[in-house]
Amino acid sequence: MSEILLQIDGNEVKAAEGMTILEAARSAGVTIPTLCHLEKLTPYGACRICTVEVDIGGRTGLFPSCLYPVAEGLVVRTRSDRVDRIRKMILEWQLSHAPDSEQLKDLAQIYGADKDRFEKEPSFCILCGLCVRYCAEVKKKYAVGFNDRGPKREIAFIAEVASKECWNCKECFPLCPTSYAQAAYVLTEALAFPGRASEPIPKE
Amino acid sequence: MPRINSPAELEEFRQNVLSKRDPQKPCISICTGTGCLALGAAKVVTAIKEEIKKQGLESKVKVKADIRETGCPGFCEQGPLLVIYPEEICYLQVQPGDAKEIISETILARKVVDRLLYSGSETDDKIVQESEIPFYKNQKRLLIGNNIKIDPKSIEDYLVVGGYKALSKALCEDTPERVLDQVKTANLRGRGGAGFPAGKKWEFTRNSREKTKYVIVNADEGDPGAFMDRALLEGNPHSVLEGLLIGAYAIGAHHGYIYVRQEYPLAVENATIAIRQAEEYGFLGKNILGSGFDFTVHLHQGAGAFVCGEETSLLMSLEGKPGEPNQKPPYPAVKGLWGKPTNINNVETWANVPLIINNGAEFFTSIGTEKSKGTKIFSLVGKVNNTGLVEVPMGITLRDIIYEIGGGVPGGKKFKAVQTGGPSGGCIPEEHLDIKVDFDELAKVGAIMGSGGMIVMDEDTCMVDVAKYFLNFLTDESCGKCSPCREGIRQMLKILTNISQGKGKEDDVELLQEMAEITRDASLCALGGSAPNPVLSTIRYFRDEYEAHIKEGKCPAFVCRDLINFCIDPEKCTACMICLRKCPADAIIGGKKQIHVIDQEKCTNCGTCYEVCPPRFAAVRRLSGERVPPPVPEEERTIVGASKK
Numbered sequence: 001m002s003e004i005l006l007q008i009d010g011n012e013v014k015a016a017e018g019m020t021i022l023e024a025a026r027s028a029g030v031t032i033p034t035l036c037h038l039e040k041l042t043p044y045g046a047c048r049i050c051t052v053e054v055d056i057g058g059r060t061g062l063f064p065s066c067l068y069p070v071a072e073g074l075v076v077r078t079r080s081d082r083v084d085r086i087r088k089m090i091l092e093w094q095l096s097h098a099p100d101s102e103q104l105k106d107l108a109q110i111y112g113a114d115k116d117r118f119e120k121e122p123s124f125c126i127l128c129g130l131c132v133r134y135c136a137e138v139k140k141k142y143a144v145g146f147n148d149r150g151p152k153r154e155i156a157f158i159a160e161v162a163s164k165e166c167w168n169c170k171e172c173f174p175l176c177p178t179s180y181a182q183a184a185y186v187l188t189e190a191l192a193f194p195g196r197a198s199e200p201i202p203k204e
Numbered sequence: 205m206p207r208i209n210s211p212a213e214l215e216e217f218r219q220n221v222l223s224k225r226d227p228q229k230p231c232i233s234i235c236t237g238t239g240c241l242a243l244g245a246a247k248v249v250t251a252i253k254e255e256i257k258k259q260g261l262e263s264k265v266k267v268k269a270d271i272r273e274t275g276c277p278g279f280c281e282q283g284p285l286l287v288i289y290p291e292e293i294c295y296l297q298v299q300p301g302d303a304k305e306i307i308s309e310t311i312l313a314r315k316v317v318d319r320l321l322y323s324g325s326e327t328d329d330k331i332v333q334e335s336e337i338p339f340y341k342n343q344k345r346l347l348i349g350n351n352i353k354i355d356p357k358s359i360e361d362y363l364v365v366g367g368y369k370a371l372s373k374a375l376c377e378d379t380p381e382r383v384l385d386q387v388k389t390a391n392l393r394g395r396g397g398a399g400f401p402a403g404k405k406w407e408f409t410r411n412s413r414e415k416t417k418y419v420i421v422n423a424d425e426g427d428p429g430a431f432m433d434r435a436l437l438e439g440n441p442h443s444v445l446e447g448l449l450i451g452a453y454a455i456g457a458h459h460g461y462i463y464v465r466q467e468y469p470l471a472v473e474n475a476t477i478a479i480r481q482a483e484e485y486g487f488l489g490k491n492i493l494g495s496g497f498d499f500t501v502h503l504h505q506g507a508g509a510f511v512c513g514e515e516t517s518l519l520m521s522l523e524g525k526p527g528e529p530n531q532k533p534p535y536p537a538v539k540g541l542w543g544k545p546t547n548i549n550n551v552e553t554w555a556n557v558p559l560i561i562n563n564g565a566e567f568f569t570s571i572g573t574e575k576s577k578g579t580k581i582f583s584l585v586g587k588v589n590n591t592g593l594v595e596v597p598m599g600i601t602l603r604d605i606i607y608e609i610g611g612g613v614p615g616g617k618k619f620k621a622v623q624t625g626g627p628s629g630g631c632i633p634e635e636h637l638d639i640k641v642d643f644d645e646l647a648k649v650g651a652i653m654g655s656g657g658m659i660v661m662d663e664d665t666c667m668v669d670v671a672k673y674f675l676n677f678l679t680d681e682s683c684g685k686c687s688p689c690r691e692g693i694r695q696m697l698k699i700l701t702n703i704s705q706g707k708g709k710e711d712d713v714e715l716l717q718e719m720a721e722i723t724r725d726a727s728l729c730a731l732g733g734s735a736p737n738p739v740l741s742t743i744r745y746f747r748d749e750y751e752a753h754i755k756e757g758k759c760p761a762f763v764c765r766d767l768i769n770f771c772i773d774p775e776k777c778t779a780c781m782i783c784l785r786k787c788p789a790d791a792i793i794g795g796k797k798q799i800h801v802i803d804q805e806k807c808t809n810c811g812t813c814y815e816v817c818p819p820r821f822a823a824v825r826r827l828s829g830e831r832v833p834p835p836v837p838e839e840e841r842t843i844v845g846a847s848k849k
Contacts, residue, residue, distance in 0.1 A: 045531045046686045048726045062725050067531040082725065086688075089722040093691035118695060127684065146526075146684075149509070151694040153684030 006074040021065035021076055022050055032065050032078050033087065033107055035094075035177055036128035041137050043067045047128055049107070051086050053077040062086070084111055092117045094126045098178040101126070125180040127153055131172035141165040144172065144181070157185050159192035207486040210494040211372040221360045229270065230311050231289040233352050234298075237276030237438055238431070238470055239592075240283035244299070248284050249273055251300035255307040272361070275439015275474075277352040278593035279339055282322070287334050287352050294334035295320035342608045344571065344579050345595045347555050351439035356474045359481040362442040368487055370558035374450045375495035378561075383454040384410065387557065389565035391577045396422060396513075396550030397628065397654045398730070399576070399643035405547055408537035410455045412545035417457040420541070420548040421448055422518060423464035423471065426510040427626025428677060430657035432581040433551035435593050437464065437471040440555070441478035447554030449487065449499055450561055455547055458498050463518055466505040476503055510627075510681035514729045515548045517683070528683045529729035550655065552581060572598030576642030580656060586623075587662035589614050596641070603637040606660055617662040620761075621745070625654025627674045627681075628734030630741025631667065650741040652734070666763035667746035668753055672700040674738035682731060689732025692723030696739055704764040708754035713743060758829025765809045769827045772813070774799050774836040776823035779843050783813035783824060799841040804832055 004015045008025050015024035020043060025032050035047035043066040050065045055075035062082065077083065091113035095104050099115050099122070108115055131144050132155055143161040147154050157166070166185060173182040208214050232252060236245045252271060279285055282296035288310055295306065295317065302320060309315045321330040322337045331337050334352070354361035362368070374383045388403030409417055421444060425433040437444055448460050462479075464471055479501050482488040490498045504522055511517045512527040519541050521527040540546025556578060560568045569577050576598040582605065585591050589611030596605060602622055606612065613619050621631040630651035632639075639645045643653050661670065675697040684690045696719050699712050720736030727733045743750060752758045759767040772783075772792075777799045784792040784800055791807040794800035800823075802813070817824040 045728055048686055048688050048728070051726050064531060064728075069533070085718075086722050086726045089719065090687050090691070090726065093687065093695060119698070127687070127690070129685075148684070150679055150682035150684045151690055153690065 004070050004072050006070050006072070006076065008076045009078055015070040017070075019070050021052060021054070021063075021068045021070060021074070024070050025065065025076070025078060030078055033110075034066060035103070035126065036130060037066045038130055038134065038175065041130070041133050044129055044133060047090070047126070049087055049090055051083055053080045053083055087111045088113045096121055097123045098126055098180070101178040103177040123154065123180075124178050124183065125155055126178055127155070128177060129155075130175040130177070131155060131181040134172050134175055139165070139169060139171065141169070143169075144184075155181070155184055157188040159188050162188055163193060207484070208493065209486060209491075211376045214368060214372050214493065218363050221363055225364065227290055231270040231272055232306075232311070233272045233274050233287045233289065235276055235283060235285040235352065236273040237280075237351075237435060238468075239276060239280035240285055241470075243283040243297075245284040247300045248286070248298050248303065251303035252306065255303040259307050259312065261307065261311065272353075272355050273357075274354060275351040275356050276348070276435040276593060277334075277340075277439075278343075278345075278348055278435070278595070279337070279590065280592040281590050282592075285352075286320075292333045292335065294322065294332070294337060296322055339590045339592070339594075339609055339611070342604065343595050344597045346559055346579050347443070347552065348435060348439065348581060348593060348595050350443070351435065354440060356439050356441055357477050359442060359478070359485060362440070366562065367442050368446055370561035371446050371449050371487065372493055374453055374561050375493055375497055380410070380454045380456060383450060383561065386560055386565045387451075387454065390560045390568040391575075392553065392556055392560060392568070393576060393643060394549055395552035395556070395580065395655065397625070397652065399653060402549055402553055405537060405549070406451060406455050408535065409457070409540075409545045409547040412538060414545050416459075416544045417455055418541045418544055418546040419448055419452045419455060419457045419460040420518070420522075420546060421460070421462040421464075421554055422513060422515065422548050422550045423462055423468070423475075424506045424513040424518060425468075425551070425655060426465065426513050426681075427628075427655055427657040429585045429659050430583045430626060430655055432583055432593060432656045434468050434471050436551050436555050436581075437462075437468070438474050441471075441475045442482065443555045443558055444475070444551055445478055445482055445487070445501065447557035448501065449492070450557050451547065451549070451554065452499050453497055457547070458500070460499065460501045461522060461541075462501060462503045463506055463512070463522060464503060465508065465512075467508060472503065472505060479503060509683070510677075511683045511729070511731050514731055516729065518548065519546065526683075528685045529731070531728060552656070573640055573642040573645075575644055580641070580653065582624075582656045582658040584610050584658050584660070586658075586660040587613050587617065587619075587665070588660040598642045599640045601638050602632065602641055605641065605658065606637070610660065613660065613662045615662075617664065619660070620663050620665055621661045621667070621670075623651075623659040623661065623670065623738075624657065625652035625737070626657040627678050628652060628730065628737055629654045629657070630737050631661070631670065631745060632741075633745040650737070650744050652737070664761055664763070666704075666759050666761040667742040667749045668700060668704050668759070669761075669763045671739045671742045672697065672704055675700060675735070678731070678735050682735070686726075686728035686732060688723045688726040689728065689735060692719050692727070692732065693735055695719055696723070696736070700739070703750065703753045704759070705766040706753070706757045706764075708750075710754065712754060713747065713750050717743065752829065756829040760828070762811075762826045762828055767828050768809050768811075769804065769832045770807060770809065770811065770814055771802055771804075771825050771827060771832050772800050773823050773825055774801075774841075776821055778821055778823070780818070780821065782816050782818065786812050786816045788812060794841070797843045799836055799843060801835040801841070 002017050013028040032050050034050045036044050045064040045067040052065045054063050088111040091108050095115040096118040135141050135144050143165045144157045147156045284298045286295040286298045309317050323330050350365050392402045393399040506512050509527040512521045516530040517527045536546040579595050581595045584594050594609050621633050623631045632651050636649045646653050678693050682689050720740050724736050762768050789806050789808045791803045792800050814824040
């Protein structure tokens with residue numbers, strides 16, 4: 001692995017080939033906010049909150065740092081007017097769905113996002129996909145997935161799988177930035193297997 | 205079936221086919237493309253066949269006529285279309301009942317049936333030959349010109365018009381490098397939307413060190429109102445295959461896919477037949493034409509997601525995963541299908557390749573503008589007299605397309621805008637109609653070439669409604685993976701809906717612009733990246749319409765239902781009862797000799813009364829942004845004699 005030299009927020013940063021900007025930044029102690037990123041998982045690039053400004057080939061572009069590979073001489077700005085505007089707006093959009101998410105509220109303070117800017121549409125889920133991807137990639141159980149597309153997209157537990165796999169796992173709950181994963185699970189359980197929650201947990 | 209093993213055998217076979225065909229023998233070409241089929245072309249074909257039997261033509265060897273069921277030549281407005289060769293007599297809007305006359309008059313008596321000919325609106329001169337009809341005359345039909353001359357299900361028809369000559373030339377006379385050079389020199393730019401130079405794209409894939417490479421035909425044409433690629437794949441599938449084969453040779457790929465949306469059943473059918481025939485004849489498979497080059501093709505049907513026209517989503521779909529995009533880089537040229545270098549071009553781009561190889565790069569660069577060469581097919585639709593497919597040289601003006609070819613706006617209405625590039629494109633107003641159509645000029649005025657959709661809009665079109673329409677479309681089609689596209693489109697649509705309902709706020713236009721910018725800059729793929737274009741371009745040129753909606757509660761085009769009202773002018777109403785009978789909401793009060801009055805409480809603003817009121821009365825008025833005048837008091841509604849009381 002050869003060493004790559006790039007610039008992040010004005011400082012020279014050494015990175016290894018194959019690293020992403022996000023990894024390089026974190027290794028250098030620079031914080032870039034993320035909502036859909038988890039080290040154990042394949043980068044997804046869906047929340048776009050980690051968008052940074054990159055100078056490349058004489059041009060400036062906006063790219064998700066979680067997916068953009070480092071390259072020699074890259075100039076990266078993790079904060080700029082454009083970057084901050086993007087983060088602020090994305091947070092405001094997401095807060096209309098999950099106004100009580102601690103993670104969103106903390107970021108909203110940093111970027112001056114107004115949680116009441118957009119009319120509330122409480123879905124409580126920001127579709128980061130952490131639960132879906134964790135279940136698929138790490139646990140390989142596929143107990144939770146995406147339904148539908150566009151603004152109608154939602155996560156849903158597949159009752160038949162969840163009833164077998166989720167009892168002793170529930171590892172996706174703490175990953176969820178809004179605690180919706182747990183709610184969706186409980187809802188599935190209540191609808192598909194009414195009364196079961198009060199029963200003792202079956203042994204493996 | 206003969207397997208053709210060398211260029212010499214190909215030419216020998218071609219000559220053999222040609223020798224069996226008598227160019228003087230009448231041939232009736234009937235368009236059986238999707239448009240004409242919808243207009244009843246299949247019944248016309250049956251009627252013509254029956255008529256030939258009935259009139260005993262089958263036995264008369266001398267005058268036996270061939271019937272050719274072809275793809276779309278473009279003039280969909282006037283379908284079903286029929287052209288009789290060798291005279292090239294063009295009949296329009298042919299009905300099964302016309303079959304008898306066509307056979308007895310034109311085929312047997314060699315006379316033209318006048319009433320089926322084209323006649324322009326200005327003069328009554330009938331035009332006999334297809335190529336003389338203004339709609340066709342002003343085009344340059346290098347790609348779709350062959351559609352009416354060949355049966356897409358017949359490889360021999362394709363060979364007759366010079367098919368697979370370019371393949372033979374490329375494979376057996378040129379090196380892959382030289383083929384690539386020609387496409388680069390021709391400066392063929394991708395016809396799918398972005399206009400990226402195809403040669404450069406090929407080179408990226410070619411230069412990749414991976415051994416396995418793929419080439420793909422993107423036939424997932426999804427823009428509302430666009431059907432260029434459908435017409436090519438339905439009407440001349442071998443030309444697309446030939447282009448793909450030549451590209452594969454230049455790139456060094458030995459396997460290809462045609463990714464076609466399943467909503468194009470005829471394209472699927474014809475392309476499938478073409479692949480099978482090409483395999484039988486040896487244009488696909490091992491050692492093609494004795495060149496040592498191997499290539500196979502599979503056809504894959506898309507499941508109906510617009511976003512799968514975006515190349516990374518297409519690849520996901522092809523791999524059997526949900527059609528959702530991935531971040532670029534890495535580009536498909538580096539990491540594409542199954543992780544291997546992959547070159548994706550759309551149907552029209554591939555179809556241009558044989559043309560370049562046959563005629564040389566200089567021929568291709570002699571057509572078009574400095575940076576956009578060759579022709580482009582547009583689907584000209586909307587408020588224009590001649591709707592259909594038009595193929596024009598790059599650099600033609602929008603005005604020429606709409607007026608010379610399209611015949612202008614129908615019904616004496618005023619032109620308002622032309623929308624190019626589909627949901628990713630923009631609306632261009634009258635003031636820019638003289639720009640030269642190419643990739644860069646369209647971008648300068650805030651639109652895009654896109655894949656070639658061209659929707660003409662007249663004065664009755666509301667630009668807020670247009671923006672709303674496209675965002676509505678994108679709401680259904682956004683995959684929902686990334687937040688800026690999913691949320692940005694959702695929020696922009698909400699605001700547009702509010703504006704169209706008279707609930708717009710003072711700073712809504714600025715908010716739309718702000719959200720448009722974030723959606724454009726932060727979205728994962730081109731769908732989100734270009735989704736704001738319809739909003740931005742309508743604001744750019746028609747901001748006054750937005751403001752009229754917001755500030756005056758007025759829809760100047762009388763489209764937004766919540767902002768319009770209808771009322772009946774008591775001075776003009778003759779109590780004819782037409783609107784009263786047609787009103788679907790029973791909202792019209794009146795009777796014989798009783799002036800009609802609209803009950804505004806019941807009225808749904810559907811506009812039926814406005815449409816059915818005879819023009820000589822024109823008693824129904826549209827209102828927007830103004831109060832509805834109080835109804836005539838009941839005691840004053842009676843009409844006595846010819847005058848009103």
